[in-house]
Amino acid sequence: MIKTDIIIIGAGPTGLFAVFEAGLLKLKCHLIDALPQPGGQCSEIYPKKPIYDIPGFPEVLAGDLVKNLMEQIRPFEPGFTLGERAETIDKQSDGSFIVTTNKGTQHQAPVVVIAGGLGSFEPRKPPIANIADYEDNGVAYIIRDPEIYRGKRVVIAGGGDSALDWSIYLADIASEVALVHRRKDFRGALDSVEKVEELSKLGRINLITDAEVVGLQGEDKLDAVVIRHKDTARGEEVKEVDNFIPLFGLSPKLGPIADWGLEIEKNAIKVNNAYDYETSIPGVYAIGDVNTYPGKLKLILCGFHEAAIMCQSAYQKIFPDKKYVMKYTTVSGVSGFDGSKKEAKKEVVKSIN
């Protein structure tokens, strides 16, 4: 059991900055995120895109903003549970909460903050009618253990980096790899595209372009995929396979949080914006893009503001009897849990004789 002061669900910019604001109040944080790296959308969708409305930064790349936030919160030693999705929340008799992930990791804290943005990133599933029947029975959207494909006939679909990279990787492991893509152009790193082209010429990857997987066949498990060619003369072909791996990127889904009994409106969590961004469950807050209230703006800078306000309220909740006065970092500096101390240089006083 991981114990901390504040469990933060979502390691995007808002969740990361909440660690800083909590740290100033000497509260420790632990972040949970379904993605394997911190940064949320900024890292996953648009790391190379410039952002122009972060106060004090005329221009900053989304990836650099995340890097800076990670540096800013380092003294407060946040814990991370990455690559796992927060699945359930259970209130304990002492008023604390236990948040359990899809992999069974448990976290306990008196305060839970949902900074989940648009939700957790889930693989996008192609619209093939019976695809759900074969999930974990020949169809997988994520490759967890490449070894299970050893000696198997595998069809990968998609035209992005993950489709290219896994085709290259599995070419050494599987008995046959076919890569099906709707066009001849691939959007991916140039060397990956070149490597796939080379392996295709060597006959190690069966490259099927201008085509799409439109059907799946098999009694109890996947036996074949139906591939439709753009060229109507070639029509459809049935290809015998053991595994089909569609890799069409990720899209965010609110997911299990929607079933936590929180008040939801327009795919977002309703909060009290007159005070502290608390949800309909006392002790559970929602900040950043995941919340909604009259006048809500889904901006990173609004998430930062909400994080600061929320931490004050969380402090009072954790220490109801303690008096606390908000301090400016210019006055008090920043004291990390790692023993580090940042503060303004003292003026040198020297009298002239």
Added chain:
Amino acid sequence: MSDIKITIIDREGEAHTVDAPTDMNMNLMEVIRSYELAPEGTIGICGGMAMCASCQCYILNLEHMLPEQSIEEEDMLDQAFFVEENSRLSCQIPITDDLDGLEVKLAPESM
């Protein structure tokens, strides 16, 4: 004030003719969102960077009046589902006077 009329067929098949301003630096996805013709969280997820395809629509007329597809848009549509010959990402279509009378249909939401 300078508005044009655009007809948007939502995912349930209902047609809505709405006023779209040409002087607000808006794109078609933002118009659809401002009239709440698709639930929040199901359209414009990436904010309009041609990076998610949640705003895909089918262009029913005036196709020749639209700006050409950028490489980014073409690449994204390439990864999307339910793509047809007349598919475009509505976030890549700025509202201009030329588009008065435009008719579009929202593509199904992908799961």
